[in-house]
Amino acid sequence: xxxxxxxxxxxxxxxxxxxxxxxxxxxxxxxxxxxxxxxxxxxxxxxxxxxxxxxxxxxxxxxxxxxxxxxxxxxxxxxxxxxxxxxxxxxxxxxxxxxxxxxxxxxxxxxxxxxxxxxxxxxxxxxxxxxxxxxxxxxxxxxxxxxxxxxxxxxxxxxxxxxxxxxxxxxxxxxxxxxxxxxxxxxxxxxxxxxxxxxxxxxxxxxxxxxxxxxxxxxxxxxxxxxxxxxxxxxxxxxxxxxxxxxxxxxxxxxxxxxxxxxxxxxxxxxxxxxxxxxxxxxxxxxxxxxxxxxxxxxxxx
Numbered sequence: 552x553x554x555x556x557x558x559x560x561x562x563x564x565x566x567x568x569x570x571x572x573x574x575x576x577x578x579x580x581x582x583x584x585x586x587x588x589x590x591x592x593x594x595x596x597x598x599x600x601x602x603x604x605x606x607x608x609x610x611x612x613x614x615x616x617x618x619x620x621x622x623x624x625x626x627x628x629x630x631x632x633x634x635x636x637x638x639x640x641x642x643x644x645x646x647x648x649x650x651x652x653x654x655x656x657x658x659x660x661x662x663x664x665x666x667x668x669x670x671x672x673x674x675x676x677x678x679x680x681x682x683x684x685x686x687x688x689x690x691x692x693x694x695x696x697x698x699x700x701x702x703x704x705x706x707x708x709x710x711x712x713x714x715x716x717x718x719x720x721x722x723x724x725x726x727x728x729x730x731x732x733x734x735x736x737x738x739x740x741x742x743x744x745x746x747x748x749x750x751x752x753x754x755x756x757x758x759x760x761x762x763x764x765x766x767x768x769x770x771x772x773x774x775x776x777x778x779x780x781x782x783x784x785x786x787x788x789x790x791x792x793x794x795x796x797x798x799x800x801x802x803x804x805x806x807x808x809x810x811x812x813x814x815x816x817x818x819x820x821x822x823x824x825x826x827x828x829x830x831x832x833x834x835x836x837x838x839x840x841x842x843x844x845x846x847x848x849x850x851x852x853x
Contacts, residue, residue, distance in 0.1 A: 567589075567591060570589065571589060571591070571592050574588075574589060574592075576588060583595060606743070606744075607744060607747060610742055610743065610744055610747045610748075611747055611750070611751075613740070614720070614740050614751050615751075615754070617737070617738070617740075618755065621737070621738070623693050623718075623738075623755065624690050624755060625685075625690050625691070625692045625693070625755060625756075625757050626692065626693045626694070626695045626718065626755045626756050626757065627681050627692055627693075627694055627695065627756065627757060627758045627759070627760060627833075628695045628696070628752050628753075628756045628758070628759045628760065629674055629677070629678060629694060629695070629696050629702065629703070629705075629706035629760050629762065630696075630697070630702070630759065630760065630761045630762065630764060630768050630771045630772060631670065631674060631701060631702025631703065631705075631706075631761065631762030631763060631764045631768055631792075632701050632702055632762070632763055632764035632765055632767075632768060633697075633699045633700050633701040633702070633703060633764075633767075634700075634701055634765070635664075635667050635668060635670055635671050635701040635702050635705075635762070635763065635764075636664055636667075636668050636671065636701070637668060637671050637704075637705070638665070638668040638669070638671060638672060640668075641661075641664040641665040641667075641668040642665055642668075644661050644664060645658075645661040645662060645664070645665050648661040649661075667763065670702060670705075670762050670763055670792060670793065671701070671702065671704075671705045672705070673762070673792060673825065673826055674702045674705035674706050674709065674760075674762055674792075675705040675706070675708050675709040675712075676709060676826040677706075677709065677760065677826035677829055677830070678694045678705070678706040678707070678708070678709030678710045678713075678717065679709035679710065679712055679713045679826075680709075680826050680827070680830050681694055681709075681710070681830070682694060682709070682710040682713035682714075682715035682717070683713045683715075684830060686715075691715075692757065693710075693715070693716060693717060693718055693738075694706050694707065694709070694710040694715075694717040694718070695717070695718040695719075695720065695752060695755075695756070696717070696718070696719055696720070696734075697719070697720055697721065697722065697748075697767075697771075698719025698720055698721035698722075698730045698731065698734055698739065698740075699721065699729075699730070699731060700731055702762045702763075702764065703719070703731060704731035704733060707719060707731055707733035707734045708731070708733040710733070711733040711735075716735040716738060717733070717734060717735055717738065718734070718735070718738040718739075718740075719731070719734035719738065719739045719740065720740050720742060720748050720751055720752060721739070721740065721741045721742065722741070722742045722743075722745060722748055723741060723742070723743055749771060749774055752771065753775065753778070753784060756787060757787055757788075757833075757837065758787055758788040758789070758790065758833055758836075759772075759775050759787065759788070759789050759790070760790045760792065760829060761789070761790065761791050761792065761797075762792045762793070763792070763793055763796045763797075772789075772791075775789060776789065776816075776819055776820065779819055780812075780816055780819060786819070788821065788832060788833060788836050789819060789820040789821070790820070790821050790822075790823050790829050790832065791820055791821070791822050791823070792823055792824070792829070793822075793824065794822035794824065797822065798822075803817060
């Protein structure tokens with residue numbers, strides 16, 4: 552294209568980035584009390600209470616735009632406790648407790664951490680399996696976690712060890728707010744709003760896998776079950792790792808017997824025990840070419 556023709560299609564206005572970089576604030580108007588700076592570069596302005604709707608929109612847009620730019624259409628979400636330790640760490644803590652002559656309660660908790668650490672290995676293996684097997688699909692599947700330690704770390708770690716990318720949706724909390732070291736940096740996000748974070752968990756998901764966890768995991772799991780049960784989100788496989796844990800924690804049969812849920816609602820989820828069992832269930836559900844998920848299929852009014 553010659554220079555004259557390129558002039559016809561040249562951008563008419565400078566970009567916001569160019570304007571922001573070129574703007575030199577006069578000394579008199581450079582202080583924090585000045586209203587002179589561009590609105591979109593003024594952090595004090597953006598953090599005002601009245602700008603909450605704008606900040607919520609930004610949290611919705613930023614991850615969505617990155618996913619689209621990188622061609623990420625299908626994900627599998629791994630939920631689970633931040634407190635479940637890698638097996639080697641759990642064993643070290645038990646040995647230390649034994650060596651220190653810890654009391655019975657401390658030893659019991661340490662032994663339980665060793666027992667629960669098997670789920671760390673299961674999540675790590677499952678994420679490795681998803682990342683490796685989906686490479687042959689026309690649309691690869693990416694592992695998504697909440698970005699923190701424990702089961703979340705195991706999920707990102709398994710994908711990383713398979714040589715694949717994975718996503719971390721971190722949330723600002725008093726604790727556990729640092730991302731684990733296995734998330735792909737360009738896919739490591741941080742959220743202020745729980746609701747928008749949970750929306751991004753679901754927007755591209757073809758399946759959700761719940762490992763043992765506490766309040767946060769239960770919140771995420773029941774959010775998904777509620778959206779599917781009420782038809783606000785399309786049905787997709789929901790896998791609960793560890794039947795013994797989940798049936799002891801939640802009396803699903805009591806919910807049916809008392810009429811709180813329908814018997815058919817028990818078919819919204821499946822219990823699995825191993826990574827291979829979980830992947831086999833997904834293969835039965837989707838076949839070898841798991842379909843992409845359109846972000847518009849989640850009908851949630853925010």
